[in-house]
Amino acid sequence: MPAKKLCIASMKGGVGKSTTAMMIADSLAYFHGAQVLLIDLDPQANCSQMLLSYSGLKQASSAKNTITYWVDCLARGVQADLFGCVSVGVCGLQEVRMGSRAKSGSPLPGQIAAIPSTPTLRFAEMAFDHKHFDPGDRARPRKQMTEFLQTGLRKLGNAYDYVIFDCPPGFTTLAQAALSAADGIITPLFDDPVSVWSLKAFRDFGLVEELEVWDKDRHRVIYTRVQEKGGASEKITLRQDVNLSGFTVLKSSIKDTVEALRWSQRSAPDSFKTFKDKYGPTASAVEQLGAEVAAFAKKLPEKNI
Amino acid sequence: MVEEVKVERDLYLATMRFVSVSFIARLRELSPLPNLQAFPSNTSLAAGAEGGQWTRPDVAALVLGRGRFVPHWRADLHTFEVKTASGLNETAVHEANAHGRFSNYAWLVFQAVGKSCVESDLVARKITRLASHLGVGVIHFEDPESPHAWKIELWPKRTGTDASTADRFVAERFDHEMRVKISSNLRALGWLEE
Numbered sequence: 001m002p003a004k005k006l007c008i009a010s011m012k013g014g015v016g017k018s019t020t021a022m023m024i025a026d027s028l029a030y031f032h033g034a035q036v037l038l039i040d041l042d043p044q045a046n047c048s049q050m051l052l053s054y055s056g057l058k059q060a061s062s063a064k065n066t067i068t069y070w071v072d073c074l075a076r077g078v079q080a081d082l083f084g085c086v087s088v089g090v091c092g093l094q095e096v097r098m099g100s101r102a103k104s105g106s107p108l109p110g111q112i113a114a115i116p117s118t119p120t121l122r123f124a125e126m127a128f129d130h131k132h133f134d135p136g137d138r139a140r141p142r143k144q145m146t147e148f149l150q151t152g153l154r155k156l157g158n159a160y161d162y163v164i165f166d167c168p169p170g171f172t173t174l175a176q177a178a179l180s181a182a183d184g185i186i187t188p189l190f191d192d193p194v195s196v197w198s199l200k201a202f203r204d205f206g207l208v209e210e211l212e213v214w215d216k217d218r219h220r221v222i223y224t225r226v227q228e229k230g231g232a233s234e235k236i237t238l239r240q241d242v243n244l245s246g247f248t249v250l251k252s253s254i255k256d257t258v259e260a261l262r263w264s265q266r267s268a269p270d271s272f273k274t275f276k277d278k279y280g281p282t283a284s285a286v287e288q289l290g291a292e293v294a295a296f297a298k299k300l301p302e303k304n305i
Numbered sequence: 306m307v308e309e310v311k312v313e314r315d316l317y318l319a320t321m322r323f324v325s326v327s328f329i330a331r332l333r334e335l336s337p338l339p340n341l342q343a344f345p346s347n348t349s350l351a352a353g354a355e356g357g358q359w360t361r362p363d364v365a366a367l368v369l370g371r372g373r374f375v376p377h378w379r380a381d382l383h384t385f386e387v388k389t390a391s392g393l394n395e396t397a398v399h400e401a402n403a404h405g406r407f408s409n410y411a412w413l414v415f416q417a418v419g420k421s422c423v424e425s426d427l428v429a430r431k432i433t434r435l436a437s438h439l440g441v442g443v444i445h446f447e448d449p450e451s452p453h454a455w456k457i458e459l460w461p462k463r464t465g466t467d468a469s470t471a472d473r474f475v476a477e478r479f480d481h482e483m484r485v486k487i488s489s490n491l492r493a494l495g496w497l498e499e
Contacts, residue, residue: 035453062493063342064486078482083322084345088330111453113326155318157450159326 003037003160004297005153007182011206012198013169016188016224016254018047020289021166023254024186027290029110030275034161034294036110037086039067040117041175042168048116052087060087061118068121071174074148075127082152083159088113113160125173142211145177153181162297171206179206180213183300186250186293188224189242191235196242203247216246220296222289223253250296252289255282307448309390309418313363314349316387319449320364320414321345324385327452332368338379340494341370344479344487348384351478359403363387364414367475367487371494378496382471384408385444388415393428395435402439405464407474412442412461416449433459440464 008021021038028034040047048057048066060066065085073080088111134140153163165178179185187202189195199221207214221242242249276283310316324345333341345366352361362384370379386401393415405411413436417429429445436443440462446455475484 059340059342059493063344063490065342073482080482081318081321081325083325086326088326089333111330155322156326157319157322157452158448159322159450159452 001158001161002302003153003156003158003163004184004300005163005165005178005182005303006293006297007165007167007175007178007185008188009165009167009175009179009185009202010187010189010198011170011202012190012195015190015195017169018042018044018050018166020186020188020222020224020254021047021164022050023286023289024293025112025162025164026275027286028162028294029112031287031290032161032294033110035159036112036162036164037115037156037160038112038164038166039115039178040166041067041121041172041178042166043117043119043121044168045117045119045121047166048114048118051112051114052116056087057116057118060116065115066118066121067115067174068118068124070115070152071121071124071128074145075124075131077131081155082115082149083156085115086113087116121174122172129173139210141173142176142180145173146180149174149177149181171210176211179211181303183218183303184297185219186296187219187221188254189221190225191223191238193238196238199242199247200245216248218300219248220250221247222250225256226253227256250289250292252285252292254285254289307418310416310449311389311391313387313389313392316389316414316416316449317347317349317363319452320385320387321347321366323414323444323446323452323455324364324366324383327455328366329368331457336370336379338370338372341368341379342490343368344483344490346479346483348478359400360407362401362404362407362411365408365474365478367471367479369487369490369494378494380468380471381410382408382466382474383410383412385412385414388413390416390418393432395431398432398435398439398441401436401441405441405461406466406470408471409463409466410442410461411440411464412444414444414446416447417445418447429458436461 008017010017025036025038029036045057052060065087067085070080070082070085129141132141132144167175167178187199189199203214279286324343329343343366345364348365349361349363364385364387366383368381368383384404384407386397386404388397398413401411401413433443436459442461443459444455444457448454
């Protein structure tokens with residue numbers, strides 16, 4: 001079976017895209033025995049650093065096992081295979097391997113692999129955009145990138161059960177290509193008015209108008225950084241607005257807790273924490289999130305790429 | 306039911322993917338260097354300058370790593386002779402073994418489908434027995450698209466190939482882009498000067 005491709009994407013920054021992507025990857029690999037490939041498309045490289053550590057990212061960058069290198073090759077007209085940029089055995093699962101209790105009947109325990117990004121990704125993308133710029137066809141760089149990405153994903157074969165794209169805020173060329181190639185989109189949302197406006201703009205201007213990929217059944221919203229106290233009535237109104245605007249919201253949510261913050265500063269690979277220890281009180285929410293995403297992905301019709 | 310791949314070169318990409326996403330993870334389990342990296346290249350078309358028989362492994366991969374606390378280097382060249390199910394015979398083991406004169410570890414990779422169970426079991430046993438005798442590693446698979454399900458049946462013995470021979474092989478047979486990647490990685494590992 002080809003991998004289910006999920007984009008964790010939003011127009012707005014700081015809503016928890018990388019954290020959500022990491023939690024989904026951890027949960028799918030740990031509880032569902034899935035082979036997960038996490039592709040970081042964000043030049044901030046937060047996800048990459050959380051998974052590989054700073055020194056690991058430097059090592060991957062030196063070995064040119066990054067999405068930056070892959071885009072750079074495309075910009076130079078050199079063929080590079082996406083699978084050749086994969087970093088295996090990243091610290092996501094190793095540190096929770098002890099006490100693993102994967103539920104699936106998979107013969108192999110779940111694993112997370114990553115294609116990390118570096119801050120220079122934006123420059124590689126600019127070079128790519130420049131190479132494919134066409135004044136008569138504004139969308140040409142995106143179309144070209146989508147084609148390359150789809151070919152790269154095809155060549156991954158059935159190596160992964162899930163490919164998760166951690167998108168940057170806004171619509172970079174790579175993010176557009178990932179959104180076009182993805183089977184499903186998950187948008188983390190902070191329940192304040194600006195985030196909700198941004199969600200609507202993301203869908204209406206980006207997914208509907210520009211990319212023409214929006215489909216209600218392929219898009220889910222998840223509340224992140226949820227605070228228990230303050231502004232309850234405003235939050236209820238905002239959430240009603242989200243529902244009335246035609247979005248489907250996941251039951252899971254990620255609370256704004258100290259544990260979630262602490263978790264994102266992932267510990268050393270040899271610390272061997274159990275899943276529960278690592279996530280603290282957030283563990284059950286992350287487990288539920290993984291289960292919901294797995295169910296969502298299962299229902300997604302495959303895109304012909 | 307997985308279909309038999311009829312053309313051998315159609316399996317080269319799958320072998321390179323296996324090396325990149327699965328083989329390296331299994332090597333790390335044996336030799337847990339955090340910086341262990343594999344650099345695979347299609348070497349099927351690059352003939353050696355000296356000519357001769359059985360000189361072109363289909364795929365080769367350089368595996369590089371460095372110790373963290375006890376200073377040491379890992380720089381191993383692996384060669385892979387790839388066979389379709391119908392192209393598999395005992396000669397393939399000898400061919401894979403012959404490639405070991407360039408590399409530190411010689412592998413035979415083949416698709417195990419298409420024949421009857423009894424027949425394929427018999428062939429596999431013969432192949433494995435001979436490979437074990439010669440020190441050739443054996444990897445087989447049913448679905449070329451599922452690299453995590455490929456089975457390492459037999460680990461190879463290290464050959465006596467010296468570092469300069471392996472180095473020359475990489476210099477002459479690996480594609481340019483892969484050599485650039487290798488150089489960049491060696492620089493990061495502290496081997497080459499900036």
